[in-house]
Each structure stands twice: as C-alpha cells, then as structure tokens.
Amino acid sequence: MISAANEARHSVFKETGRPRLLSSTERDLIRLVHEPGFSRWLEQIKSIGGCAHPIYLAGYTTTRHVATGEVLRHYDTSTEPGGRMPVRCRNRRETRCPTCSYLHAGDTFHLVRSGLLGGKGISTEVLHHPRLFVTLTAPSFGSVHRASSAEPCRPRRDGAACEHGRPFGCGQRHTDTDLVVGQPLCHDCYDYTGHALWHASAGKLWNRYCHMIRRHLATAAGVTQSRLQEHLTVSFAKVAEYQKRGAVHFHAVIRLDGPEGPSSPPPLWATTDLLSQAIRSAAALVEVRAPYSPATGERVIRWGEQLDVHTIRGDSFTESSAVSDSAVAAYVAKYVSKSVGDAGGIDYRIDDFNSIRLAPVNSHLRALMATCWRLGGLQELEALNLRAWTHTLGYRGHALTKSRQYSTTYGALRAVRADFQVGDVLTAQSREAVTESTWRYVGSGHSPAEAEIAYGIAEDLATLREIRRDLVTGGWDYAA
Numbered sequence: 420m421i422s423a424a425n426e427a428r429h430s431v432f433k434e435t436g437r438p439r440l441l442s443s444t445e446r447d448l449i450r451l452v453h454e455p456g457f458s459r460w461l462e463q464i465k466s467i468g469g470c471a472h473p474i475y476l477a478g479y480t481t482t483r484h485v486a487t488g489e490v491l492r493h494y495d496t497s498t499e500p501g502g503r504m505p506v507r508c509r510n511r512r513e514t515r516c517p518t519c520s521y522l523h524a525g526d527t528f529h530l531v532r533s534g535l536l537g538g539k540g541i542s543t544e545v546l547h548h549p550r551l552f553v554t555l556t557a558p559s560f561g562s563v564h565r566a567s568s569a570e571p572c573r574p575r576r577d578g579a580a581c582e583h584g585r586p587f588g589c590g591q592r593h594t595d596t597d598l599v600v601g602q603p604l605c606h607d608c609y610d611y612t613g614h615a616l617w618h619a620s621a622g623k624l625w626n627r628y629c630h631m632i633r634r635h636l637a638t639a640a641g642v643t644q645s646r647l648q649e650h651l652t653v654s655f656a657k658v659a660e661y662q663k664r665g666a667v668h669f670h671a672v673i674r675l676d677g678p679e680g681p682s683s684p685p686p687l688w689a690t691t692d693l694l695s696q697a698i699r700s701a702a703a704l705v706e707v708r709a710p711y712s713p714a715t716g717e718r719v720i721r722w723g724e725q726l727d728v729h730t731i732r733g734d735s736f737t738e739s740s741a742v743s744d745s746a747v748a749a750y751v752a753k754y755v756s757k758s759v760g761d762a763g764g765i766d767y768r769i770d771d772f773n774s775i776r777l778a779p780v781n782s783h784l785r786a787l788m789a790t791c792w793r794l795g796g797l798q799e800l801e802a803l804n805l806r807a808w809t810h811t812l813g814y815r816g817h818a819l820t821k822s823r824q825y826s827t828t829y830g831a832l833r834a835v836r837a838d839f840q841v842g843d844v845l846t847a848q849s850r851e852a853v854t855e856s857t858w859r860y861v862g863s864g865h866s867p868a869e870a871e872i873a874y875g876i877a878e879d880l881a882t883l884r885e886i887r888r889d890l891v892t893g894g895w896d897y898a899a
Contacts, residue, residue: 447868456500461872463505468518469877471870473505478858485851503861511818513756514766518877520756521884526832527755527819531656531672532748534681534826535731541826542682549675549691550731552747553698555628556723557617557666561609564599566663568592573604583607601663601763602783609783611790613718614666616709618813619803620720621659621667623707625816628722629653631701632673639693640686651685652676656821659814660754661762665784667814668723670754672731672747672825673698680824695728702726712799755819759811764788769809787812 441449451457467473479495496504513520529539535550537543564572575588585605593600603609637647657671675694677683702722709718729742760766764784769775775788791813795806808815865873 444867444871447866448871451866451868451872454500460500463499464869464873465876467505467507468522468880469873469875470505470507470518471516471873471877472508472510472864473873474508474860475501475503475505475862476858477503477861478856480854480856480858482852482854485853491852508863511756512758512760512766514758514760518880521881523829524752524756526829527658528748528752529832530821530826530829531751532744534654534656534672534674534821535744535748536733537681539827540831544684545674545676545681546733546744548681548685549689549694551673551691551694551698552729552731552742553671553673554668554725554727555671555702556662556668556725557614557621558721558723560611560614560617560664560666562587562604563609563664564589564593564597564602564604566593566595566597566600568594581605581608598781601665602781606782606786609786611787612715612794614787615790615794615805615813616715616718616800616803617720618667618811619800619805619808619815620707620709621669621814622816624705624720624722625657625669627707628701628705629655631705632697635697635701636689636693639697640688649678651689652678652680652824654681654822654825656751656819656825658751658754658819659816660757661759661764661812663762665759665762665764665787665812667812667816670751672751674825676824681826691730695730698728699726710800710802712794712797714797715794715800751819758818759814764812765810767810768807775809784812 454460464470464473477496479493479497481490481494482492483490496502507519507522508516509523510516510519511523533539533541534545537545562573570592572589572591572593573587574590575586579587581587581604583605585608587604589604633647633653634644636651636653637644640647640650642650652675654674654676655671657669659667659669661667673694675685675689677685705722707720709715709720711717731747732743758764758766762784763781765778765780769778769788769792772789772792775785775792778785778788780788788809791805791809794800795804795809803813804815805813
C-alpha cells in the first residue's frame with residue numbers, strides 16, 4: 420500500500436523533472452490512501468481475497484442465547500468505512516473474478532470428489548459403486564482447422580475443393596496457439612444454423628440421454644423403467660466445456676447407487692460393464708427434435724461420434740494411465756471456472772445486432788453469434804430464447820449440473836466454511852441461539868484505485884498458493 424502511494428507520488432514528475440498531469444487512477448489512489456478508514460477498508464478487501472467486484476451491504480446481525488437473552492455476537496456496519504461491508508461476488512468465471520472463481524473451483528473439486536470417495540455427508544461406500552468418466556461431444560457442423568504438430572491439419576492428395584472454391588484439406592501443422600485452430604475450412608459450407616440449434620437443445624438432449632440410460636439399464640435387468648428405482652439410482656455430475664470451434668462438449672461422472680442413494684449398494688447385476696454398455700448404446704440412439712421452422716427445416720439433435728468412457732480408479736491405483744478420483748475432480752473443477760470467453764468469445768450479454776459486429780471475436784464466432792440473433796427473431800424458435808444467449812453461442816445450460824443424490828451442495832460447503840471462519844466456540848453456542856439480521860444492498864464494484872489494490876492483493880494470494888503448491892502438494896491445491 421505504501422509503495423503504491425510512493426510510486427504514485429514520484430510518478431508525478433517525468434525524468435526531466437517537469438510535472439505532468441495525474442491520471443484518474445493516480446488521483447483516486449491519493450484520495451483513497453488519505454481516507455480515515457483506509458486501513459480498515461484494506462483489511463476488508465484482504466478478508467475477501469481481493470475480490471474483483473465485491474457486493475457492498477449495510478445492516479447488522481445479532482446473535483442471542485435463546486434461554487438467557489445474552490448477546491453472543493453483534494456486528495453493525497455503521498462503524499465500517501462508508502457504513503458498509505464488502506462480500507464476495509462469488510462469480511465462477513475466471514475472466515470476471517480470479518479469486519472467487521478459484522474458491523468456486525475448490526468447492527467444485529470437493530463436491531465432485533465427495534461423490535467419488537465419500538465424505539461431506541456422503542457415504543464412503545460410493546468408492547465401491549460402478550463409476551465412469553464420460554465425455555460427450557457435439558457432432559460435426561463442418562471441417563475446421565485442428566492443432567497437430569505431428570501431422571498436417573487435414574491432409575488430402577487430390578487437392579479437391581468445395582463448391583465455393585475452397586480446398587477440403589490443409590497441409591499445414593498448427594499449434595494450440597494458432598489463431599486458425601477451430602476456424603472452418605470454408606465458412607460458407609459450415610452449418611451455423613445446426614450449430615446454434617444444437618447448443619439451444621443440448622440441455623434437453625442431456626435430460627433425454629439420462630432417461631435413455633435408465634431405460635437401457637431397466638431392459639438389461641428385466642424390469643420396467645418405472646420400477647428401476649426400486650433396484651438402483653443413477654447419479655451424475657457434469658461440466659460443460661467450450662472447444663476451440665465454439666462447440667460445447669460435456670464431461671460427466673456417472674455412478675450407480677442402490678435404491679436409497681449413495682448409502683446403499685447397487686444390486687450385483689449392476690456392474691461397471693453394464694453401465695458402460697448402457698452409456699454407449701444410449702448415446703448412439705438418443706435424439707431430440709428442434710422446433711420446426713420453414714427457415715431451418717426439420718432438425719434432429721444428436722451426440723457426436725466421439726464418445727470416451729473411462730473407468731474411475733481409486734487414488735491408490737498405481738497405473739499411471741488410470742483415471743483416478745482426484746484427477747477427475749481436479750479436471751471438472753478446472754473447467755467449471757471457464758466460459759465461452761476462454762474459447763475466444765465474450766462473457767457479457769448482447770443487446771443488439773450492432774454489438775455482434777463490434778464484438779472482439781474472430782469471424783467464426785461472430786458468424787455463429789449472428790446466426791443465434793437471426794434465429795432468435797423467428798417466431799417458431801422463440802421458446803429457445805436464442806437472442807438472450809447469443810453471447811454463449813446459443814448454449815443455455817449451467818456450467819455444472821448434478822443429480823440430487825450425487826453428493827453435497829455448494830450451499831452446504833459454504834456453510835461449513837462460514838462456521839469454520841466464525842470459530843468452534845460460536846458455532847457451538849449458535850446451536851442454542853437465535854440470530855436476527857437486517858441487510859440491504861448499497862453498491863458493488865471498485866473505483867479505479869480500489870480495483871488496482873484489490874488486483875494486487877489477489878495476485879499476491881495467487882503467488883502464495885503457487886509457492887505452497889510447489890513446496891507441499893506438487894499439484895492442484897483447491898483445499899488451500
């Protein structure tokens with residue numbers, strides 16, 4: 420803080436000694452450090468990890484003992500700087516708030532891992548249940564450039580071209596950072612309408628897919644689908660990830676439990692092999708139909724041909740190629756903080772068509788966004804709400820979804836963390852206490868200088884995590 424103020428003070432003069440005009444951030448920094456409550460504000464921002472867009476609340480909370488009426492704890496924002504208290508924005512997207520997205524990723528890690536190993540209120544018996552890690556992709560909407568340093572992108576010897584005069588092949592070798600990766604070989608041949616409608620229907624396709632898995636399991640067991648729940652329960656947790664081509668694919672943990680959920684074992688006939696067969700057969704057969712429009716015609720939504728199914732091994736399994744519990748949890752947690760922005764898109768809503776033209780995206784994603792906007796204006800496709808989800812390329816689903824009985828919840832994890840921060844004594848007393856609280860929203864975000872200081876705090880905490888990870892764990896340390 421002191422170094423930042425000194426830097427702002429000394430930067431008033433150029434190397435020649437002549438004064439220059441202060442920037443708005445520098446003027447705001449000088450104002451901020453001279454505020455009477457600056458030290459307390461700095462403590463508050465540190466306590467929320469340097470959140471990039473805090474929510475400010477005003478009010479009070481009082482905890483009293485039920486029997487005696489004794490005040491166990493009282494907090495009032497009237498004595499805080501500005502009469503308000505900052506709380507985390509809880510944004511999962513790393514592009515919006517790195518510190519809150521890291522915390523959300525940590526919660527996701529424990530949420531997924533508890534469904535694989537138990538804990539957090541989940542029986543440890545789930546470790547012995549059939550569990551598979553599944554990747555489902557979108558179909559091809561047209562050939563795109565792909566990254567491959569070992570062989571050409573799309574080699575062809577005949578030199579054939581499409582009806583628009585563009586070659587079907589590409590003999591170059593692209594790296595992951597090449598801007599052309601994910602771009603269509605021919606924009607005119609690419610099925611942008613099919614891409615947008617697949618995204619809009621992906622959530623419905625997943626729901627139908629889960630029903631199809633249950634149907635195939637019931638058929639294998641010789642029971643009706645309505646009575647399958649008397650024998651087993653299918654639990655899952657899935658995360659959506661954007662590929663370079665702008666298409667979403669899903670990574671899912673699918674588990675078989677007994678009829679009472681994680682605490683009960685599945686029947687002996689419900690094996691990992693049977694679950695794998697049901698997953699593969701359901702993926703090949705399931706389909707949904709997009710709403711009909713004369714502009715789009717009949718559209719059938721299916722999964723792509725690429726389907727990966729891996730057995731999840733315990734963390735103690737020594738084979739290096741095995742998919743372990745912690746590896747799956749870390750993988751899902753990594754992608755839950757990502758968004759379409761990490762695939763070259765934007766993470767804010769589009770209000771009009773001109774915003775698409777000015778959006779900082781490549782020509783492929785701009786064409787896909789324009790298609791979403793155009794289709795969203797058709798009365799027959801109004802239910803898909805494509806214009807509201809143009810910024811996500813038509814995909815309307817959550818980043819992470821799970822079945823009710825898979826594991827714990829984000830709310831439960833946050834409650835445990837809050838109890839830990841309050842302390843064991845107050846937590847024990849609160850069991851015999853009643854809390855009265857009144858809060859109201861009074862603002863959000865930072866001023867330019869506040870944003871710089873918060874960014875520095877978040878950066879310092881990230882550096883400390885990296886040091887701890889290297890010295891202690893040697894890997895992902897979401898528990899930190």
